[in-house]
Amino acid sequence: MLLDLYMEDKNEYKYLTRIDYPADLRKFKVEELPTVCEELRRDIIKELAINPGHLASSLGAVELTVALHYVFNTPYDRIVWDVGHQAYGHKILTGRRDRFCTNRKFNGLRPFPHPAESEYDTFCCGHASNSISAALGMAAAAKLNGEDRKVVAVIGDGALSGGLAFEGINNAASTPNDMLIVLNDNKMSIDNSVGGMRQYLLQLTTNSTYNNLRYKISQKLSDWGILNEKRRKGIIRFNNSVKSVLTRQQNIFEGMDIRYFGPTEGNDVVELVRTMMAIKEMKGPKILHIHTKKGKGYAPAEKNATVWHAPGMFDYESGERIVSDDGKPHPPKFQDVFGETLLELAQKNPKIVGVTPAMPTGCSMNIMMNAMPGRVFDVGIAEGHAVTFSGGMAKDGLMPFCNIYSSFMQRAYDNIIHDAATMRLNMVLCLDRAGLVGEDGSTHHGAYDLAFLRPIPNLTIASPLNEPELRNMMYTGQLPDKGTFVIRYPRGSGNTVDWRCEFEELPVGKGRKLKDGEEIAVLSLGPIGTEVQKAISIAELASLKDRPEATLNIAHYDMRFLKPIDEELLHEVGTKFKKVVTVEDGALSGGLGSAVLEFFAEHHYPIEVKRIGIPDEFVTHGTIAELRRTCHMDALSIAEVLS
Numbered sequence: 001m002l003l004d005l006y007m008e009d010k011n012e013y014k015y016l017t018r019i020d021y022p023a024d025l026r027k028f029k030v031e032e033l034p035t036v037c038e039e040l041r042r043d044i045i046k047e048l049a050i051n052p053g054h055l056a057s058s059l060g061a062v063e064l065t066v067a068l069h070y071v072f073n074t075p076y077d078r079i080v081w082d083v084g085h086q087a088y089g090h091k092i093l094t095g096r097r098d099r100f101c102t103n104r105k106f107n108g109l110r111p112f113p114h115p116a117e118s119e120y121d122t123f124c125c126g127h128a129s130n131s132i133s134a135a136l137g138m139a140a141a142a143k144l145n146g147e148d149r150k151v152v153a154v155i156g157d158g159a160l161s162g163g164l165a166f167e168g169i170n171n172a173a174s175t176p177n178d179m180l181i182v183l184n185d186n187k188m189s190i191d192n193s194v195g196g197m198r199q200y201l202l203q204l205t206t207n208s209t210y211n212n213l214r215y216k217i218s219q220k221l222s223d224w225g226i227l228n229e230k231r232r233k234g235i236i237r238f239n240n241s242v243k244s245v246l247t248r249q250q251n252i253f254e255g256m257d258i259r260y261f262g263p264t265e266g267n268d269v270v271e272l273v274r275t276m277m278a279i280k281e282m283k284g285p286k287i288l289h290i291h292t293k294k295g296k297g298y299a300p301a302e303k304n305a306t307v308w309h310a311p312g313m314f315d316y317e318s319g320e321r322i323v324s325d326d327g328k329p330h331p332p333k334f335q336d337v338f339g340e341t342l343l344e345l346a347q348k349n350p351k352i353v354g355v356t357p358a359m360p361t362g363c364s365m366n367i368m369m370n371a372m373p374g375r376v377f378d379v380g381i382a383e384g385h386a387v388t389f390s391g392g393m394a395k396d397g398l399m400p401f402c403n404i405y406s407s408f409m410q411r412a413y414d415n416i417i418h419d420a421a422t423m424r425l426n427m428v429l430c431l432d433r434a435g436l437v438g439e440d441g442s443t444h445h446g447a448y449d450l451a452f453l454r455p456i457p458n459l460t461i462a463s464p465l466n467e468p469e470l471r472n473m474m475y476t477g478q479l480p481d482k483g484t485f486v487i488r489y490p491r492g493s494g495n496t497v498d499w500r501c502e503f504e505e506l507p508v509g510k511g512r513k514l515k516d517g518e519e520i521a522v523l524s525l526g527p528i529g530t531e532v533q534k535a536i537s538i539a540e541l542a543s544l545k546d547r548p549e550a551t552l553n554i555a556h557y558d559m560r561f562l563k564p565i566d567e568e569l570l571h572e573v574g575t576k577f578k579k580v581v582t583v584e585d586g587a588l589s590g591g592l593g594s595a596v597l598e599f600f601a602e603h604h605y606p607i608e609v610k611r612i613g614i615p616d617e618f619v620t621h622g623t624i625a626e627l628r629r630t631c632h633m634d635a636l637s638i639a640e641v642l643s
Contacts, residue, residue: 014035060186064266090113111621186292395425436631461488513569514556532638542639578606
């Protein structure tokens with residue numbers, strides 16, 4: 001029924017069905033654009049009702065998307081999006097409307113803009129805060145190539161807290177460019193935006209009449225030959241000083257000689273077009289500050305933008321989210337086990353504090369935040385700072401639990417080395433979304449943490465098989481003198497319904513034998529071990545049918561720790577077995593399999609080792625089950641290796 005309504009409505013669009021590319025959009029009159037926006041917003045809502053994705057951000061950016069493609073000559077002019085959460089309208093207007101139903105699906109459209117998919121996707125934008133730097137590079141290239149190409153960076157107020165954004169703005173102020181930065185200010189990232197920049201943007205105002213007057217005067221001065229490029233910066237600095245005195249307000253952007261316009265209404269497409277037309281030919285870097293409403297145009301999303309950031313399937317008419325419930329108890333998500341356990345530990349240990357870079361709901365640290373708001377710190381999108389900030393607290397006796405998604409921890413690599421491991425600070429780094437993450441695709445798979453962390457001295461690297469193991473690893477990590485303790489676990493649920501257990505200290509660097517065997521030994525790390533258990537059952541059962549006189553007998557070891565690795569266990573395996581299979585939900589290069597091969601080579605064990613894990617390529621998007629099959633990491637594929 002929902003699909004029928006959806007298809008019926010798509011055929012009733014007056015404008016959207018006539019837009020294949022932005023050139024078609026530019027044929028309409030400005031007065032027609034509000035209706036275009038209304039249809040585009042409705043199309044996004046109806047698509048995502050049956051094919052889940054990032055809803056609220058894209059709804060808030062509809063007018064901005066239409067205005068950008070209307071004013072600028074894309075794809076020759078460049079639009080660089082910062083995080084593709086808000087780019088669904090962009091995809092629909094740039095030749096992908098008929099395929100948008102495949103968005104985030106296996107072999108379908110990518111979850112985030114990527115140049116490999118469309119010439120309108122100017123840069124990869126899976127992670128936050130990179131748009132200004134990338135756009136500045138394109139603007140510099142345009143000048144060097146002698147091209148009259150306009151370049152626009154779109155960045156949200158949440159992403160503006162990232163250090164790379166500040167680096168880009170700083171460089172834009174001193175590098176010759178005519179770039180436009182659009183600051184899409186909706187006061188949110190996934191959760192509410194936090195920090196000093198948020199407060200600054202809330203207070204920042206500039207009179208639109210003043211901006212229009214200044215623009216007209218600058219045009220006249222240019223026509224008269226008074227305002228040339230050599231004098232422009234000096235005049236702007238003088239002008240900004242006068243304005244600061246008159247308004248009693250400092251503007252950080254204008255203080256860096258970047259012209260500032262706004263704030264203006266970002267959900268008024270006619271006003272946006274007028275403003276962009278007025279400033280697009282101006283020389284030098286410019287910032288257009290707009291206010292938008294996350295979830296704009298869909299009441300449920302406007303009321304609770306955090307939940308509707310990525311709500312899953314929902315009923316378009318009622319706004320009710322569709323949640324399957326068979327009445328049976330189900331295992332919790334690993335993130336919820338983390339959140340509940342963190343609160344339990346914090347209630348027992350007053351030194352425990354929580355740190356998250358803008359993901360309190362995403363990692364379930366909001367559980368402790370609600371109960372103990374003074375002991376949880378949301379530092380905004382600033383992963384490197386999150387680690388060093390945690391290091392500072394650890395240095396003075398607190399016990400930080402710093403939770404960062406595995407793919408985002410890549411940004412904090414130097415901080416882990418320099419500001420934690422070198423001092424062997426007592427802190428726990430929890431890497432959520434480790435391994436294959438599903439529909440968010442190549443920029444979000446937590447594929448590399450095992451490989452890039454393993455060479456760092458003074459680290460303990462652990463991964464739990466199941467939910468009780470996660471609890472015990474968290475308990476162990478916060479005990480005295482454990483140093484910098486890393487725990488990685490996947491997105492989604494495990495397999496244990498009754499997951500609460502009494503806390504038990506685990507021996508660091510010690511694995512365990514889950515199943516004895518004689519012919520093959522399987523060494524696994526983390527929750528992928530449950531797939532190994534299924535694979536062993538499949539392989540042994542198949543061998544029983546095919547050759548009952550020589551049934552396979554496969555041993556299974558749960559390594560628990562990648563570093564320090566259990567050498568006693570590996571000596572046992574090296575002495576007993578001639579064939580070993582390693583299984584990990586991480587990159588094959590440098591992870592568990594590599595560590596095992598190194599150990600056997602150094603100790604001269606003549607063993608055949610087969611490694612199973614994420615291959616040396618960027619894995620596409622799809623369901624976890626689809627991606628495991630693609631990477632030959634599912635139970636059936638593992639069973640074939642064992643047979």
